[in-house]
Structure formats: structure tokens, C-alpha cells
Amino acid sequence: MEPHLKYRWVILALAWLLFGTLFLFWYNMPTIAPRIMEMYSIDQTMYSLVFTLPWLLAGLLAFPAGIFADRVGVRTAATVGGFIAALGTFVRTLPGVEMLLLSQALLGFGVGMVLVNLPKAINAWFPPQQVGLATGIYLTSMMIFISVGMVIAPYFPSWESMNLTGAIVILIATLLFAAFVKNAPPGTVIPKPPVIEGAKVALSSKAIWGAALGTFVAMMGMVPWQALFATAAFIEKGIPLAIGGAIVSLITNPGWVGSFVFPMMSSKTGKVRVYITGLSIAFSALMLAAWFNSNLNMLWVLVGLAGFVAGGVIPHWMAVPAYLPFVENKMKPEYIGGASGVLNTFLCIGAFISTPFIIAPIASASGFTIAFIVASIFFAIQGLFAILIPEPPKA
Secondary structure, eight states: OOHHHHHHHHHHHHHHHHHHHHHHTTTTTGGGHHHHHHHHTOOHHHHHHHHHHHHHHHHHHHHHHHHHHHHHOHHHHHHHHHHHHHHHHHHTTSSSHHHHHHHHHHHHHHHHHHHTTHHHHHHHHSOGGGHHHHHHHHHHHHHHHHHHHHHHGGGSSOHHHHHHHHHHHHHHHHHHHHHHOOSSOTTOOOOOOOHHHHHHHHHTOHHHHHHHHHHHHHHHHHHHHHHHHHHHHHHHHOOOHHHHHHHHGGGTTTHHHHHHHHHHHHHHHOOHHHHHHHHHHHHHHHHHHHHHOOOHHHHHHHHHHHHHHHTTTHHHHHTHHHHGGGTOTTOOGGGHHHHHHHHHHHHHHHHHHHIIIIIHHHHHHHOHHHHHHHHHHHHHGGGGGGGGSOOOOOO
16 A cells, blocks of 8 residues: 555544544533533523534634635644634633633634635545545544533533643644644645635535535534533433433434444445435434433433434535535535535534524523424424535445
């Protein structure tokens, strides 16, 4: 095997590590939400706004960050993002709700810079028939690190020590990424297009719009479960927060298996649209069954199964910009950054607006059951947009 073929797995591993650490000390918040609300004297809606704020900043920056990455390269853009995310996590050690908002904004800026670069790196290092599989592998990091963050949060001695640890972890991952990642294999040159050209092509593709709208409603349905479940289970079912956090971590923990298994299956069989539709409906049905269930053991099982099937959805959407140049003539490899920016803008804004502006107010007015039903509907309808995307090349 040629050296660069082996080195692509190093690239993937370092991207996996950096991407995951951005979520580790962000998604510890849902497990200790009541403590955070008391610490900062904020209510459920304000907490939801604070928690999802990084998604807004990441969404607003995703498209410009994609174009920026086209100009300066993956390593530089993602390294800048990693440093900013580490700074934002450190700022959370400072007192005051203003510092909390600032820290979340900085974290969102870092996430936006890192998130959009990974499809571009994968396209440069992996052949088209492995793009879906590689995308699924790196997305396992988000699921694994989110799950770990939810589980470990109650066991830190203080909020300040948890965030100081987080800043150090992100900084180490960023330094490793900067030291060893290369933008492309030897001899591979990725053209750097004019900004206007990249934007125009990405925004004129119905496949990109399909993936963007699909991820938009997917995140509108997913994030409320992650943000509110532990608190809802504590209030309405009497489940301790630590246990509720461990249960909700199963939304993402088995998801890493699903994000590996289902893209691998679709890369051999095709029918990506069928996978997206079926898995999204299955997640919503399983999560609602779990919420209405009164047996604690069955709650673990149902949420775990829901996480497994949900893990197979997002990688299919995220892979679209990377494989589109191989199935659509007008989309070229140099436009992947801009295309990923469009997709990630919708993904992140969907993640931001749902919980504080739709689901949390519904929960306050009508209870968590109605709120979770609405969230499940959002997640299930993403399959409607799958008809707009083409099938990727088969392995």
C-alpha cells in the first residue's frame, strides 16, 4: 500500500479527535441543566437558548468558513477553529451569565470553522466509493463524545474544573491536528475557486438544498431530545439526573455504531433515500415509545435502539457534498467547501431555533409530552427531502 493511502487514516483519526472534543464539554450541559439554571439564575427557555447558541454561530459561519477553507486550506481553517473553541470553553470558567453567553458564542465560532472542513478533507484523501463510509466514521466522534460528556458531567467537582479540563483537551486535539494533518495527498492539487463562483454553484444544486433542508428538520427534532430529556425525566418520571443523563446519552452512544454500519450498507446496496426515510421514522417512533414507557429497563433499551438507527441518518446527508462531484457534472471538487457551508448552515440553524423558540415554550405551556411529539415529527419528516439527492457511487 502506498504511504499516502495509509496516511489517509491518520488524517481521518485526527479529524475524528478534533471534531469530537468540541462536543465533549458542550454536551455535558443537559445532564446538569437544573444546576446550571440555578447557578446563573436563568429559566428553562433561557437555558435552552444558551445551550443551543453555538449552533447558531456555527450556522452563520458555516458558509463563509467553507469558502475560507477553500482559500487557506483545511489545516489552517480547522486549527483556527480549534483554538477559538478552546478559548470559548475556558471563558466558561469565569462567573456571570454574560461570560456564559460569550463562551458559547466563541465555541460556536470554533465549531463552524471545524465542521465545514471535514467533508473537504475526506474528499481529498478518500476515493468516491469510500466517502460515505469515511464520513460515517468521523461522525462517530460527535456521537461518542456527546455520550461521554453527558455521562461524566455530574462527577466533576465543579463547573469551573470541568470547563478548564475541556479547554485543555480541545487545545491538545487542535495542536495534534495542526502538526500532522495535510490538506491533500502528494501530487493532488485542489483548485481554489472565486468566492462568488463557489457560492453560486452550491446554491443552484437541488441536491445541496435537499440535504440542507433534510439536516435542518433532523436537528430540529434531535436536539430537543438531547437538551431536555434528562430534565423532563427528572420532573415527570422522578428519574435522577445522573441516570437520566446516562439514558439520554444512548441517543448518541449506540449511534456511532449506526453511523458506521448503515453508510457501509448503503455504499454497497445504494438506496440512500430509503435508508434516510426509514431510519428517521424509526427513531421518532422508538423515542416516543420510550417516553410513554413506564418501565426503566425498557427505557434504556428503546432509547439505545433509537440512537442506533439515528446514527445512520446524518452521515448520509453529510456525505452529499463530498460525493456530488462524482455524480453531478456542474459540481466540481473545488466547490465542496461552499456546498458543505450551505448544508451546515441549515443544519446548525435548525439545531439552534427548535429548542429555545419552539420545543421549550411548548414544554412550558403544554408539558414535555406534547413537546417531544412535535420534536419527533420534525425528525421524521426529513425523509421528504431525500428525493432531491442522487445516489452516491457504489463500492
